[in-house]
Amino acid sequence: MADILLVEDEPAHAELVRRAFDRYGEQFRLVIAATLQEARSQVAAGRFSLIITDWRLPDGEGTELIDAHVPVVVMTSHGSERLAVDAIKAGALDYLVKSDSALMDMPHVAERALREWNHVIQRRAVEDELRLRVSDLEAVSRLSTALRTADTLEDMVARLMDETLALMNTAHGGLWLYHAVAGKLVRVAARGNSEAGFAPTIEANECIIGKSFSSSMSVAAKEFITDPNLDSRNTTIQPGWGGVCLPIHTAHETIGVLLIGVELPREITLREQNLLTTLAEIAGNAVHRTQLHEQTQKSLHRLSALRAIDQAITGSMDMRLSLSILTEQARTQLNVDAVSVLTLDSNGQMLEYCIGRGFDTKFAARTRLRLGEGYAGVAALERRPIFAPDLSVTGSATGRHELSTSEFFRAYYVVPLIAKGHVKGVLEIFHRSPLQPEPDWVNFLEALAGQAAIAIENAELFETIQRSNTELIMAYDATIEGWSRALDLRDHETEGHTQRVTDITIRLARAVGVPEEALIHIHRGALLHDIGKMGVPDNILLKPGPLTDEEWVSMRKHPQYAYEMLYPIHYLRPALDIPYCHHERMDGSGYPRGIKGDGIPLAARIFSIVDVWDALRSDRPYRAAWSDEKIKEYITGRAATHFDRDVVSVFMALIQ
Ligand code: C2E
Ligand code: SIN
Ligand code: SIN
Ligand code: SIN
Ligand code: FE
Ligand code: FE
Numbered sequence: 175m176a177d178i179l180l181v182e183d184e185p186a187h188a189e190l191v192r193r194a195f196d197r198y199g200e201q202f203r204l205v206i207a208a209t210l211q212e213a214r215s216q217v218a219a220g221r222f223s224l225i226i227t228d229w230r231l232p233d234g235e236g237t238e239l240i241d242a243h244v245p246v247v248v249m250t251s252h253g254s255e256r257l258a259v260d261a262i263k264a265g266a267l268d269y270l271v272k273s274d275s276a277l278m279d280m281p282h283v284a285e286r287a288l289r290e291w292n293h294v295i296q297r298r299a300v301e302d303e304l305r306l307r308v309s310d311l312e313a314v315s316r317l318s319t320a321l322r323t324a325d326t327l328e329d330m331v332a333r334l335m336d337e338t339l340a341l342m343n344t345a346h347g348g349l350w351l352y353h354a355v356a357g358k359l360v361r362v363a364a365r366g367n368s369e370a371g372f373a374p375t376i377e378a379n380e381c382i383i384g385k386s387f388s389s390s391m392s393v394a395a396k397e398f399i400t401d402p403n404l405d406s407r408n409t410t411i412q413p414g415w416g417g418v419c420l421p422i423h424t425a426h427e428t429i430g431v432l433l434i435g436v437e438l439p440r441e442i443t444l445r446e447q448n449l450l451t452t453l454a455e456i457a458g459n460a461v462h463r464t465q466l467h468e469q470t471q472k473s474l475h476r477l478s479a480l481r482a483i484d485q486a487i488t489g490s491m492d493m494r495l496s497l498s499i500l501t502e503q504a505r506t507q508l509n510v511d512a513v514s515v516l517t518l519d520s521n522g523q524m525l526e527y528c529i530g531r532g533f534d535t536k537f538a539a540r541t542r543l544r545l546g547e548g549y550a551g552v553a554a555l556e557r558r559p560i561f562a563p564d565l566s567v568t569g570s571a572t573g574r575h576e577l578s579t580s581e582f583f584r585a586y587y588v589v590p591l592i593a594k595g596h597v598k599g600v601l602e603i604f605h606r607s608p609l610q611p612e613p614d615w616v617n618f619l620e621a622l623a624g625q626a627a628i629a630i631e632n633a634e635l636f637e638t639i640q641r642s643n644t645e646l647i648m649a650y651d652a653t654i655e656g657w658s659r660a661l662d663l664r665d666h667e668t669e670g671h672t673q674r675v676t677d678i679t680i681r682l683a684r685a686v687g688v689p690e691e692a693l694i695h696i697h698r699g700a701l702l703h704d705i706g707k708m709g710v711p712d713n714i715l716l717k718p719g720p721l722t723d724e725e726w727v728s729m730r731k732h733p734q735y736a737y738e739m740l741y742p743i744h745y746l747r748p749a750l751d752i753p754y755c756h757h758e759r760m761d762g763s764g765y766p767r768g769i770k771g772d773g774i775p776l777a778a779r780i781f782s783i784v785d786v787w788d789a790l791r792s793d794r795p796y797r798a799a800w801s802d803e804k805i806k807e808y809i810t811g812r813a814a815t816h817f818d819r820d821v822v823s824v825f826m827a828l829i830q
Pocket of ligand 4: 609610611
């Protein structure tokens, strides 16, 4: 039965309507009010399905009764249809023009009006639903956009949290992601009550959050504190708020839980839960994508870090430079506060600080640990990495308590550096907050340790090669001097001819401007200049008289012999110019090749002057020594034809 309120000040009209309804039957119950005031108190007292009112009432206008929740039909008199239109605009459901027949037909009007009102209500519900869906879609789209532009997981998580809370119009929420190595849910965001209420790390099936995670289902609680799903362990939860936990999944797995809380008496509606489920889905995909992206980025960075270190090691024999690049890369790529390398001393007993990054004090640089002492010493002795997650408990076990008391390091990781089966030292990682090393992180650390070991090994190898090279060269040079002395003796040269021409050649070369680094080769070349005479038979070499043409052929082969003897010795190759070319002449009349001018190596042009000068000062089996005057004339006379004119003038000034 529908209650209908008729507001009619004209008793005759009211009577007509009453009779009409009476005849109509039980379907309607009619209440009549004669004034606006009376109508208002009736409306306040009961719920009417329909109000039919005169437009004009003694104490006001019927349109004042119009309200969104009850349909109102307004009656006007003839000639005032314009008012009826205004009434409709003001929200009246319908109007009718008063006449006796209209009044008597009122039950049909009421019936029609109620039917129409039903439609209005349904339409409104649909509109409301549409509005909500649009606003949900907007929320979803806003969140998607926000998450898409986030670069890092951290950034994304913050946006997810803030957007979701703004959307839900609440201040309380948190996000936990599952950390595979720790085997726990780790809080990555917390707002409002959630911060103090729920623990930062939660076991995978602990309390309402863990239950949502392990079941992969939403779990709602009207009030957290009284919810049976809440473990007694979570005693910090305040009363007066409840909410819902939503699992966050990727395509393959559940990766975390989103908690949204509201203060009582509010409860999260089903519609809100549905929306949150959608948001959690978006979040799952975004988190997954960001994690993948971060992992890829990390792998790429780490790969290029390894390449850079490789290049540093192969490109430089400077171990400190290689390790300096390595420790810097370690610090950045492993995202830790400090890194150091300790190397084992030559006795293999002491680990000593070699290089470090990120230390605030000088304590680390003073590190000296015996094998077996502290974590580093044990790592080196037992050839295994050691991880100390919390130095506040085991700080002194680094063997350097200052590293926890003054540098405030919390976590520590040490890896032995092993190359070709030998321990070279250790790589140490320090962090001022806890570390939860993931397999990737550990792999990279181990790769770095391998590189560091190679860098140290290379440096040692290089040092050894350098040392043995130096020793070899010293041995060679001693041999060369021995040869040249033997040659002098065989040639019956005056004692010290070779040594003398060598000394003077060096002085002349310096005076001519030959660079210092070339002098060592000139030195060796001069000492060996007539080494080729070893191939000249004694009867020719030691002949007391002039040589025959045939003998000259043999004698003139001595530079070629020198070339053949010395060329195979790598380190003497740069010294060949003098032994091979010291009998060439500027005009091309020399031997063995008859080369000319600048085509003759400068070292040979320098040397030949000194050689002839010294030869002529000495007695030979075939002639006596010449006078200095005669020698000078001889050489000066052959400047330009035999000798280099410029070098001759420098030489003349030198022997002055
Ligand atoms: P060496 O005795 O060491 O002489 C080196 C160069 O000094 C000679 O190259 C030549 O340019 C100059 N020189 C030495 N002694 C004389 C000299 O008495 N007169 C002149 N004008 N120049 C002299 P060279 O001529 O190509 O000779 C190469 C080597 O042949 C000499 O080395 C020496 O071992 C040998 N040799 C040269 N002439 C004779 C000779 O008459 N009898 C013998 N037994 N050996 C000779
Ligand atoms: C070094 O330590 O010898 C290299 C310089 C640096 O630390 O960058
Ligand atoms: C230790 O190595 O455990 C003691 C040494 C220290 O605390 O410095
Ligand atoms: C990192 O991998 O970059 C940080 C260390 C960790 O939490 O595993
Ligand atoms: Fe010679
Ligand atoms: Fe000579």
